[in-house]
Amino acid sequence: MKHHIQDLLTRAIEQLQQDASLPAELSSDIQIEHSRGRGKEHGDYASNIALMLAKAARCNPRQLAERITDALPQSSQISRVEIAGPGFINFFVTSNAFQQIVVDIHNAGEAFGRSTIGNGQVVQVEFVSANPTGPLHVGHGRGAAYGAAVADLLVAAGFKVHREYYVNDAGRQMDILAASVWLRYLEQCGEAIVFPSNGYRGDYVRDIAATIHNAHGNTLRHPAQAVMENLPADANKDGSGGDKEAHIDALIARAKQLLGNAHYRTVFDAGVDTILHGIREDLEMFGVVYEAWFSERELVESGAVERAIERLKKSDKLYERDGAWWFRSSQYGDEKDRVVVRENGETTYFASDIAYHMNKLERGFERTIDIWGADHHGYVPRIKAALQALGEDPKTLDVLLVQFAILYRGGEKMQMSTRSGEFVTLRELCDEVGRDAARFFYVMRKCEQHMDFDLELAKSQSNDNPVYYVQYAHARICSVMRQQQEKGLDWQRDDGFANLEQLSEPHEQALMSRLSRYPQVIENSALNHEPHQLAYYLRELATEFHTYYNAHQFLVDDSAQRNARIALITAVGQVLRNGLALLGVTAAETM
């Protein structure tokens, strides 16, 4: 319908241009919007085209609007056109054209709302990608819910989507995890260990240690004294005293030395594998699935990082200083140059990430989307710089930054830190509030908005959480259909289609109008990466259904009216299911 009106306006303006009553070089995208005004006073669709073109046409907007409407071709789908306010053109759609949406929804079913606007373009979406140093917590949950929704929306909009989790299973943080696990293991063997301030303190580290102890007994045991002697001093809690980084690095070196490669690997792998397995399970439970889990370690071992560095060296994008290799990112808009190879010969996380993004392009993705926590925003310029330095177009990469979910427990802000082990896990959250509530709640806000997440409120299962409201609308529709069967009233879909002119109540008109907007909502949500638009839409649709439900009986004696109304509400049910599915929320038949 929107495109139809757009077409009518285009033809009207071309007509005026031929009459030379409008400048020929005039060009403007014709924007059609659903009217926002209360009730129907502003019609069903509106265009501000006359306001947009008034200046170029050198006449006042209202006069221009009149000339445009005079030139509009006739359409069987438009009942009336009005000029209002400063020069808006309001279109009133015939009720026949409106009712068609009910038939369309039934015919398309699950496919209703999908489009081909993405044109099969291949887009890779990387999200969550939390380091496997601990279980996912509620902060990761937001990225997971958001990323999954964006990916599903893109699929609905006709893109070909490849979802990927980048596993940082190489590098220093993983060594710190391995050292932490080993020290807990030694404790369980009875050694008196002073745990490093920089180690991972969560209970899950003890669990992994216990598993190792069960499997390997004391074979990995070394005396505490041998482990701890001659280490650089650790820092105190307040940061004073020794160097915590030097301390933990020395501890890692000591672990490798005492255990030897094979045994160190045993501890290391036990840590990564256990945690990664947990993360996969948690995401699966959360309804988030990936096409691929991409291992940083495999990237390094394949030589891709080395190749990336060589490629940059060859084109003089790297230089040596203070024993390290630096990337000239400041030449591409970054604040300063960045190290890719450390003085000790180890490559940095950044080096891996350059290789990873190079690899994405080599795999043929036309567009890539990275979804990161907002604390990484300073990282965007350097990764775009790297793409540019490699001769790639940085615009093919969209980085979406998800702000933190600030946790409250009963109005009190909670501090979270993976290292200290004080955090609420995603699993705990879902156990408490349910997966559906969590998924919906997370995408209610646009990603750059800070989010307050009060656990007590979410746990209370109160009506504050709008997911129940939307699900209830769906359950109610299902309930009506159960009643229809129990009462032995028959429901003939085709008879309903044939009697859609019965749907003349304002509530019914409002619902059909809302339903007709759904495809546009999907398109906007997908292209703008804004699942919250869909969440809001679903709540509005649910509201209009509940209002209708309270105002009118559906299971009436008049079969023509009954079938028409059931056709309408089952169409509503279909759209609720389609929309909730895209957000990863179930549409239960009973609650």
Added chain:
RNA sequence: GCGCCCGUAGCUCAGCUGGAUAGAGUGCCACCCUCCGAAGGUGGAAGUCACAGGUUCGAAUCCUGUCGGGCGCGCCA
């Protein structure tokens, strides 16, 4: 200090590629089921769109500055 994000009803947030009287949920007040599920509906009160300038027919929306909050500014990831 520099950079990014945010500031809209008591609270949580939509609206931001400039357009019509700034919306919703929640909370508060008053109502509505002998009727398909009251996890619902109807009505009401509630706003200097942080502040100050600017751009123009028109600014919550764009520009500049100020204030307030969050985050970042490692040879960590």
